[in-house]
Amino acid sequence: MANIKDIARLAGVSASTVSRVINQSGYVNEKTRITIEKIMKQLDYVPNRNAVSLKTGRTGFLGIVAPYFNDSMNLLLSHFTMAAQKEGYNISLFMTLNDKNKEIQAFEMLRRKQIDAVLLLIRLNEWSVLEQYAKYGPVVTWQRLDSDIIHSVYMNQYDGYTLALEHLYKKGRRKIVNLYGNLESLNTRSRMKAYEDFCKKYNIHYNENFHGIASVKNGENMAQWWLKQKEKPDAFATLSDSVAAGLFTKAQEYGLDIPRDFSVMGFDDIEISRLLKLTTIHYPIDLQAKNAFIIIDNILNNKNTPSFPLSFHLVERKST
Amino acid sequence: MANIKDIARLAGVSASTVSRVINQSGYVNEKTRITIEKIMKQLDYVPNRNAVSLKTGRTGFLGIVAPYFNDSMNLLLSHFTMAAQKEGYNISLFMTLNDKNKEIQAFEMLRRKQIDAVLLLIRLNEWSVLEQYAKYGPVVTWQRLDSDIIHSVYMNQYDGYTLALEHLYKKGRRKIVNLYGNLESLNTRSRMKAYEDFCKKYNIHYNENFHGIASVKNGENMAQWWLKQKEKPDAFATLSDSVAAGLFTKAQEYGLDIPRDFSVMGFDDIEISRLLKLTTIHYPIDLQAKNAFIIIDNILNNKNTPSFPLSFHLVERKST
Numbered sequence: 001m002a003n004i005k006d007i008a009r010l011a012g013v014s015a016s017t018v019s020r021v022i023n024q025s026g027y028v029n030e031k032t033r034i035t036i037e038k039i040m041k042q043l044d045y046v047p048n049r050n051a052v053s054l055k056t057g058r059t060g061f062l063g064i065v066a067p068y069f070n071d072s073m074n075l076l077l078s079h080f081t082m083a084a085q086k087e088g089y090n091i092s093l094f095m096t097l098n099d100k101n102k103e104i105q106a107f108e109m110l111r112r113k114q115i116d117a118v119l120l121l122i123r124l125n126e127w128s129v130l131e132q133y134a135k136y137g138p139v140v141t142w143q144r145l146d147s148d149i150i151h152s153v154y155m156n157q158y159d160g161y162t163l164a165l166e167h168l169y170k171k172g173r174r175k176i177v178n179l180y181g182n183l184e185s186l187n188t189r190s191r192m193k194a195y196e197d198f199c200k201k202y203n204i205h206y207n208e209n210f211h212g213i214a215s216v217k218n219g220e221n222m223a224q225w226w227l228k229q230k231e232k233p234d235a236f237a238t239l240s241d242s243v244a245a246g247l248f249t250k251a252q253e254y255g256l257d258i259p260r261d262f263s264v265m266g267f268d269d270i271e272i273s274r275l276l277k278l279t280t281i282h283y284p285i286d287l288q289a290k291n292a293f294i295i296i297d298n299i300l301n302n303k304n305t306p307s308f309p310l311s312f313h314l315v316e317r318k319s320t
Numbered sequence: 321m322a323n324i325k326d327i328a329r330l331a332g333v334s335a336s337t338v339s340r341v342i343n344q345s346g347y348v349n350e351k352t353r354i355t356i357e358k359i360m361k362q363l364d365y366v367p368n369r370n371a372v373s374l375k376t377g378r379t380g381f382l383g384i385v386a387p388y389f390n391d392s393m394n395l396l397l398s399h400f401t402m403a404a405q406k407e408g409y410n411i412s413l414f415m416t417l418n419d420k421n422k423e424i425q426a427f428e429m430l431r432r433k434q435i436d437a438v439l440l441l442i443r444l445n446e447w448s449v450l451e452q453y454a455k456y457g458p459v460v461t462w463q464r465l466d467s468d469i470i471h472s473v474y475m476n477q478y479d480g481y482t483l484a485l486e487h488l489y490k491k492g493r494r495k496i497v498n499l500y501g502n503l504e505s506l507n508t509r510s511r512m513k514a515y516e517d518f519c520k521k522y523n524i525h526y527n528e529n530f531h532g533i534a535s536v537k538n539g540e541n542m543a544q545w546w547l548k549q550k551e552k553p554d555a556f557a558t559l560s561d562s563v564a565a566g567l568f569t570k571a572q573e574y575g576l577d578i579p580r581d582f583s584v585m586g587f588d589d590i591e592i593s594r595l596l597k598l599t600t601i602h603y604p605i606d607l608q609a610k611n612a613f614i615i616i617d618n619i620l621n622n623k624n625t626p627s628f629p630l631s632f633h634l635v636e637r638k639s640t
Contacts, residue, residue, distance in 0.1 A: 090412055109410070
């Protein structure tokens, strides 16, 4: 069978140029690349994958780990995959399905050098368990974490939620119900702190909150709840566009007029919010994804590419 | 460094049992597995990945290839990943971004034995080009294709679309506008044939059709179109729930009453149709994904697992 030197000779280039084409790493003149690929095809040359891996010490695979994939996570997945592929990496996908062992299996692949790095969307195991794997390769998470070992591309929800509350205030809303997610999460804590500070700033004493309101169904139920109240709140700040969408569509079904009866504030700016014209908070998932890749790429290749600055902004539509 | 034999001796089992645990293939008693893993951890044993690959002749990676990922495709991705992981495979993800070369790169990985098989959601290159790669490993597609070389898990849209038309007929609709997708696609041809046969069956001569109506925005524009018509159609059959959602929400914005003014029929049964209470056609993406994996697994491991039967069904909600 033909080897790299044969191909190099036929193409009139050095073996290292052929190697760069095979490994899809480093610059090769487009015309030269096409010539080399043509020759490899003619010879039906199949590179020895294992040799490639042994030489670079890398597999070229980056792992993405998550229990499941929702709309926002799919967006992160897409943008991270695009950024990684652009630099010649491949993506390996791990759905842990709320099984802690499956998450460990993915991290074990980092230890066994079957993947070069991990982007962890939502963790299942304790951080202390996962941190032990960071010595085998870069680990970046989407979740909020202050750690020198695992890197995070999180955004402080305090800022985003404050934007939402300030907008509702500007619209004359004073009785805002907070629909929080999981009480344990740091994101929820940040949002609660944002509401606390907001109340102090404007001397507001209204305090009607719910926890664990995370699904479309949960949002729908809140419309029913609103109907039953004697003292009607005039706005809902929600965990996500999905919750807001459930609340909004159910309210319409009941013949309520949004925002006359009450304002509905989304969060995330996903497709559904555009469709239903929900006011929401946008945050740059695309840039979070790019930053996650930049961190990994910087560590693996001793680069110093700067991260993108991340900021929330209000998207005003018709639900507030 | 410790090797497999050391671990086997310490665990009091055979080397092949240890190997099964390392390769995550074949049955190992749960208690034994835990013991072996504990010993491997104590010794900080990292198996030689390349040795594993050389022994099995497999990488354990299955590639999923698509130009982008929309809601339906994400569902397919999730279910395929779950099925594959259950049998010990890992998933490698390729977003081709409408770049034919990127698609070829993914198939080149099949040729180089960096992945064991390919699930192709939407192709970019000609089938004749891609078929050349099928000799290196199983290739399955979600798209409609009659080929002995590349396998397909498609469903004949004729049946699904007929279900939709029959439902509209039952609701008294006789002036149905067809919002088709890409005129070139075999799916569109099937739907056009279904409408043709439907018209013959019921002696209907209404014939108002649009092509390339594939996005939310396209759907929205159709609401405006309806307003302008002198002879109003009484129903729209659409390519997808996204198109139906655009049409439905825009019609509501114009103060129209759906389905009094006209019926809106979705297709796909994705989240948005549940949220907006759109009548739609459900098809089992989960089973298509499972069948895709079964085909691959059967070929790779000489198995004979039967596929799931696939059928459409009508989901009647409030838009018809």
